[in-house]
Amino acid sequence: xxxxxxxxxxxxxxxxxEKIRSVVEQMAETMNKELAGKDxxxxxxxxxxxxxxxxLFKRIDxxxxxxxxxxxxxxxGDSTTGRVKHLIGLNExxxxxxxxxxxxxxDTGITINNIMEQLELMKPKEVQVATLLLKPDALQKEVDxxxxxMEIPNDFIVGYGLDYDGYGRNLIDIYTVVK
Numbered sequence: 001x002x003x004x005x006x007x008x009x010x011x012x013x014x015x016x017x018e019k020i021r022s023v024v025e026q027m028a029e030t031m032n033k034e035l036a037g038k039d040x041x042x043x044x045x046x047x048x049x050x051x052x053x054x055x056l057f058k059r060i061d062x063x064x065x066x067x068x069x070x071x072x073x074x075x076x077g078d079s080t081t082g083r084v085k086h087l088i089g090l091n092e093x094x095x096x097x098x099x100x101x102x103x104x105x106x107d108t109g110i111t112i113n114n115i116m117e118q119l120e121l122m123k124p125k126e127v128q129v130a131t132l133l134l135k136p137d138a139l140q141k142e143v144d145x146x147x148x149x150m151e152i153p154n155d156f157i158v159g160y161g162l163d164y165d166g167y168g169r170n171l172i173d174i175y176t177v178v179k
Contacts, residue, residue, distance in 0.1 A: 004175055006168045011158055011175035015150070020132070020160055020174065021055065023149040027130060028059035030147065031100070039064045040098040043090070045115065046071040047169065048104040051161035052132045056102065068092050072111055095123045100146075104161050105133040107154070109141030133157075133174075155179075 002013040042060075044053035046069050057067050070090055099119060106112050112129055119127050130147035137154040158164045159171030168175070 002173070003178070004168070004171065006158060006164050009156075009164060010178040011168075012178050013173055014152075014155075014157060014176040015160075015174040017160070017172045020149075023132070024052065024055045025059060027147050027149055028056050028061075031056075031130070032059075032061050035060075035065070035098065035100070036062045037064070038098040039066075040100050041065070041092055041094060042067040042100050042102055043115075043119075044069045044102045045104070045111070048161045048163065049102050049132075051169075052104050053102045056130070066092065070115065072115060090119075090122075094119065096125050099124045099127045101127065101129045103129060103131040105135065105157075106131045106143060106145065107135040107138040109139050109143040112143050113141045132160075 004011050042053065042057060042065060044050060044067060050069075053067065057065075068090060101112065101115060101119075103112060106129070112131075116127055116129070128146040129144065130149075131145055132149040134145065134148045134151045135154045136151055156164070156177040157174050158168035158177075159174040161169050162174065163169045
């Protein structure tokens with residue numbers, strides 16, 4: 001079993017890149033059918049979603065789409081703070097547009113609910129959420145997710161953009177903490 005040590009924690013391989021890529025390809029295929037002609041704005045939630053967003057967006061095969069980035073934070077170390085801080089805002093006009101939020105992971109639902117509330121004030125035509133990973137057992141808020149790559153247990157993970165205090169984002173696979 002492949003393992004890595006990040007700061008004071010040891011992690012073992014959980015989801016290999018090949019599986020991640022396959023899931024993202026399937027999501028893109030569905031989006032290509034459902035979003036063509038809608039001129040969607042894909043909104044990547046930084047920092048964690050950058051790898052997922054890049055992997056997905058290069059597979060969107062219609063030209064009429066844009067991507068932008070918003071930075072929000074609700075984690076410190078390996079647990080949520082329960083508060084969302086808005087760090088970098090949205091510069092694009094979204095009134096009347098289809099917005100697709102690209103999130104690496106939905107666990108408590110706090111971050112995604114916060115961004116959806118902020119976006120609704122800007123009067124988009126519709127807001128959809130695409131998440132690579134969902135932790136159903138961790139949900140504290142009800143969330144409406146249009147595209148879900150994989151459901152996973154409520155374990156702490158790193159890699160493929162997900163981090164532990166800023167480290168581990170560069171790992172191509174996803175790892176889970178060794179208990």
